[in-house]
Amino acid sequence: MSKTRRDFLKLAGACACTVAASQLVGANAHAASAGHGPAVPQPGNQHEHALHGTHWGMVIDTKRFTDPLLVQKCVDACHLTHNVPKIDGPQELKWIWPANYLETFTEHNHYLPDSVEQRSFLLLCNHCENPPCVRVCPTKATFKRGWDGIVQMDMHRCIGCRFCMAACPYGARSFNFHNPRPYIDEAKMNPAYPTRMRGVVEKCTFCVERLAQGLMPACVEASDGAILFGDLDDPASTVRKALASKFTVRRKVSLGTEPSVYYII
Amino acid sequence: MYNAKYIMPGLVIFLGLITFPLWFNVLSCTRYEAPQLALPEDQQECIIDAKVMRAEHMTLLNDWRDKYVRDGEITFTAANGKIYDMSLMNTCMSCHTNKEQFCDSCHTKNSVYPYCWECHIAPRGNQ
Numbered sequence: 201m202s203k204t205r206r207d208f209l210k211l212a213g214a215c216a217c218t219v220a221a222s223q224l225v226g227a228n229a230h231a232a233s234a235g236h237g238p239a240v241p242q243p244g245n246q247h248e249h250a251l252h253g254t255h256w257g258m259v260i261d262t263k264r265f266t267d268p269l270l271v272q273k274c275v276d277a278c279h280l281t282h283n284v285p286k287i288d289g290p291q292e293l294k295w296i297w298p299a300n301y302l303e304t305f306t307e308h309n310h311y312l313p314d315s316v317e318q319r320s321f322l323l324l325c326n327h328c329e330n331p332p333c334v335r336v337c338p339t340k341a342t343f344k345r346g347w348d349g350i351v352q353m354d355m356h357r358c359i360g361c362r363f364c365m366a367a368c369p370y371g372a373r374s375f376n377f378h379n380p381r382p383y384i385d386e387a388k389m390n391p392a393y394p395t396r397m398r399g400v401v402e403k404c405t406f407c408v409e410r411l412a413q414g415l416m417p418a419c420v421e422a423s424d425g426a427i428l429f430g431d432l433d434d435p436a437s438t439v440r441k442a443l444a445s446k447f448t449v450r451r452k453v454s455l456g457t458e459p460s461v462y463y464i465i
Numbered sequence: 466m467y468n469a470k471y472i473m474p475g476l477v478i479f480l481g482l483i484t485f486p487l488w489f490n491v492l493s494c495t496r497y498e499a500p501q502l503a504l505p506e507d508q509q510e511c512i513i514d515a516k517v518m519r520a521e522h523m524t525l526l527n528d529w530r531d532k533y534v535r536d537g538e539i540t541f542t543a544a545n546g547k548i549y550d551m552s553l554m555n556t557c558m559s560c561h562t563n564k565e566q567f568c569d570s571c572h573t574k575n576s577v578y579p580y581c582w583e584c585h586i587a588p589r590g591n592q
Contacts, residue, residue: 283586395586
């Protein structure tokens with residue numbers, strides 16, 4: 201059987217047309233199934249009593265934090281729940297910590313009332329909508345959960361490069377310079393939550409493990425109502441009601457990270 | 466063969482040496498004995514058949530880790546319909562309270578040193 205050049209070109213053209221047509225059909229089918237925009241990821245199997253939200257957020261009523269004991273109670277509740285070691289100095293580890301006005305907000309007005317300037321502001325991971333830490337992480341050890349907006353750490357993947365610490369404009373991340381175990385009070389250790397190891401970065405997780413069990417975050421529970429937590433996408437949630445009725449600010453909004461933690465001043 | 470009287474004994478000695486671990490084990494009659502594990506007294510069944518667990522627990526734990534941390538999946542449904550939390554510390558170790566005589570006895574014997582316990586807290590049942 202002999203093929204002329206003309207036959208060959210005809211066959212090649214027909215093949216090219218078939219491939220192009222199948223690609224077109226496939227692309228159309230894919231676009232139809234995806235609908236508009238990318239699909240929202242959904243979490244896997246949960247308990248029935250788990251708390252559900254599509255964008256968890258926090259409102260901190262700073263007027264209520266006049267008592268240093270209440271501040272300490274919230275910090276301790278978090279750090280004991282998550283076995284955060286107690287190290288003093290520049291190598292300290294913190295998930296939630298108090299700071300004054302000048303440390304909290306970058307916009308400084310003159311002649312502020314003393315009551316505001318001396319107030320304790322609880323700082324923690326802001327669980328940004330546009331988290332710079334997630335963008336820089338080379339191993340995707342820190343990632344934003346697509347279904348509820350929490351910026352989560354995957355300790356097994358963290359290689360301790362500390363890019364995220366450099367990227368976070370809120371200083372919310374701490375590095376384990378040492379094995380943390382000797383710095384945790386053995387008697388107070390929470391046996392239900394792991395510690396970390398030397399060479400990983402850690403931060404607040406909005407208590408994902410507690411939300412999954414239907415519990416509010418530890419600091420919220422300890423705050424006697426001074427910290428509100430809820431779904432920012434739900435207009436009926438406590439946080440949205442507080443945001444609608446009180447004037448609130450967020451930290452360093454001009455950076456475009458869109459924090460999910462609001463402060464009532 | 467050229468220089469066979471040197472090469473052949475040399476080969477025999479070489480083969481003897483390289484197979485030393487095999488015939489030494491056969492001759493000395495040391496058999497591998499599976500370590501005796503401390504099994505939970507109050508529980509009758511594991512979340513998966515023990516045989517499968519013995520072979521696949523590391524894969525299972527790795528899957529659980531990915532599902533729990535990255536996909537927000539919290540519960541594991543066993544073949545009999547029972548629902549468990551996917552947690553090494555809170556599910557596995559709540560029954561297997563003796564890490565030294567459960568995890569370690571096998572791992573040490575097989576020269577496997579997983580680094581679970583650098584972060585995860587071993588159950589207090591050890592002390």
